[in-house]
Amino acid sequence: MKMTVAQAMVRCLEAEGISVVFGLPGAAICPFYDALSRSSIRHILVRQEQNAAHAASGYARITNKPAVCIATSGPGALNLITGIATAYMDSIPLIVITGQVVRELLGRDVFQEADxxxxxxxxxxxxxxxxDAASIPRIMKEAFHIASTGRKGPVLIDIPFDVQKETIPFSYPEQVQIRSYKPNTIGHPGQIKRVITALSKAKRPLICAGGGVFSADAQNSLVVFSNKTNIPIVTTMMGLSAVSPNDPHNLGMIGMHGCAGANRAMNSADIIMLIGARVGDRAIMSPMGLAQNxxxxxxxxxxxxxGKNIETDIPLVGDAKNILEELCEKSEKLHFESWYEPLRTKTHSSYPPYAGYIRPQYVIETLCAHCAPDAILCADVGQNQIWAARGFNIPNGRFLTSGGMGTMGYSIPAAYGAKLAAPDRQVIVVCGDGSFQMQMMELATLCANNIPVKIIIMNNGRLGMVRELQDNQYGGNKTAVFLDGNPNFVALAQSYGIPSVCVQTDTDVASAIDTMLSADGPYLLECTVSPSEPTL
Amino acid sequence: MKYTISILVENHAGVLSRISGLFSRRGFNIDSLAVGVTDDPQISRITIVVNGSEYMVEQVEKQLNKLIDVIRLRRLKQNETVSRELMLVKVSCTVQTRSQIIDIVRVMDAKVCDISKTTLTAELCAETDQLKLFCDLLEPYHILEVVRTGTVALAKGDDVVTA
Incomplete structure (x- = not known):
C-alpha cells in the first residue's frame, strides 16, 4: 500500500497501540501533523515543548510502555532536550519525533535548523x-523496540520535511532485526545460585529497590519475594511506592533526604540486594564505605x-521481575533475628503548628490520608519533593518525580500525562512556587483538555532548597533565591477558570484538600509555607 | 596502563561521533583511534587505544557496548596481538644529510616515499614504539611534518572477533 511517510508514521504509531501523543507543531513537522489529525490518535497540545517530553514521561511511567512526544525543527526540538535528558536519567521509554529542515539544506544553518x-x-x-524515506517503517519499529526493552530510555527520530512528504510502499514490519542489540533478560543461573547461597547465610539481609523495579513491572514480585524470605526493603526515591508504605517489610526511603530508619538499615545490613538501583549520589552518598562493610x-x-558506582560481590544482570521470580522459587524463608523491627518508621506528626503558616509535612500527611488509596502523587523538585517523598503514605499509590536529573517544572506535565494514562486514578501535583512558575503555562493545557489534575503549591516565596543551602553552607548569604514578583496564584488559576484557594493555617488544610479532591476538573490549592521551613 | 580495544560497528554515518562523544563526556582519554571498513562493507572496525586504569577501561567497554551501533567489542591482550601503525614523516634534508637520513630509513625498515631538493618523506609501518624511535633518530635533521594513522591490531592465531 502506498502512502506518504507522514501517513506511514501515524500508521506505525497506531500499530504500536499509541492513543495519545504530546506535542507542539511548527512548519517542519506539518506533514506529520496533517496525517496525525486524520487518525484516531489524540494529540495534546502543550504550551512549551519541554512539557511534551515530561507529559510523555508521566504517561510512560504509568503505562510502562513508550510514550510519544513531538516537536518541530530547531527551537522546538531544542526545547525538548531537558525533557529528553530527564527521561534518560530515569530510564523512561519515550519516542521523540522532531521535524527537520529538508535534506538538501542540512548543514547550511537555514531557518530553524538545529543538529x-x-x-x-x-x-x-x-x-x-x-x-531514506523507505526506511521509516523499520526505524519506527526499531525505535519502539529499543525504547521499551533492556534498560528503557528515549529514542529520537529526526525527520526532514521533504522525507515526510515522500510516498513509499508501506507495510509495518512484524519483527525487529538489530544484530548488535540483544539485551539479556534472564539472570545467569550460576549467579542466581550464588545469591541464594549468600542470602541463606545472611544475618541482616536487606533489599534496596530502585526505579528499575517499576521498569521491570516487578512491584508484585518484589513484595512476594520479601514476604516469602522475610527480607526487609528500603527504596530509593525512584523506587518509592514500589512497595506499599503499609507493608511491614518496608523500612522507607534511603538517602540524603531519606528516613533515619532506612539509612540505619543500609548501614547495619550484612548483605544488600540492590534491585534496579544505580547507586546515585543522593541515595548512597558513600558507596565505597558501604561496600567495605x-x-x-x-x-x-x-x-x-x-561496578560503576559501587563495588559488587555478586552481579546479576537481567530483568528484575524474572530474577525475583526465580529467586523466590529457589529461596526459603530465612531465619534471622528480626533485626529490622526497631528500624521501622513511626508515622510522625511531631511538627508543632505555628501561626500564619501551614506545615508542608502536615499537608502531605493530610493529603495521603484523604486521597484515594491508589492515587498518583507527582512531586516536583526542591523542598516540596522531599516533603512529598518523606510524607508519602498512599497504600497503593504511586510516586512520580524527576529523580535523576532533578528537573524543576516536571510535575504538572508529568501529572497530566499520568492522568491520561490512568483516567480513573486521582493525580495530585505537589510543587513549589519556584517550580510552578517553570510550568504554569501548562494550566492552559489542563483547561483545554479538561484534565482533572489537582495542584498543590507550597509557596514559601523562595527557591527554598537553595535558600537552605545558603543558610547552612554559605554563612546565610542568601542570594538570588527570593521569588519577588510572584503572581497571586489563586487569581492566576481563576483566570484560567481553574477553581483555587489559598490556605494559611493548618486547621483549614483538611477541608481544603477535601474540596480540592472532590472538584470535577483541575484545581489549585496554594499553601502558605514559612520561608524558613526546613527540608528535614 | 594502555589498553587496545577492537570494535566492530555498523558502517553508518554518525557512528564515529557517537563513539568519540562517549569518550569525551565520560572523561576517558583516547591515545589513538583508527577506523576503516572491513571485508563486509556494512561493518567497520575501530581500534582504540586508551590509557587508564582497569576500572576505567571496564567502564569504556560497558558504555561502548550499550551503543546500538556497536556489534562486537574485544579488549586485545598485549602479548597476543599483532599491532601496527603507519607513519609518514617529512624531514628537511640537504645534499650533505640525505645519505645519512636514507641510512636511518634503511636500518629502521622504513621506505622513502617522496624526495625533493630540500625534503625527504619516509613511511614506516611498525609497532608504536618503533615509530617513536624513528622520530627520535630523525629529530636532529629537523622534522617538518608527521602524520600517523593510529594503531590497528588483530589478535594472534585463530582468535577472531566477528559480527
Missing part, C-alpha cells in the same frame, strides 16, 4: 536522522551499572 541528533547524543538511548548483590538489566 538535534547531535545535541541529544548524550541523552538518548538511540537516535535516527531519517534520510557489606556484601553487595547488584541486580540490574544494564551491565554498565554493575
Amino acid at each position: 538535534i541528533t547531535g545535541s541529544c547524543e548524550p541523552f538518548v538511548k538511540h537516535s535516527y536522522l531519517v534520510k 557489606t556484601s553487595i548483590i547488584h541486580i540490574d538489566i544494564d551491565p554498565a551499572e554493575i
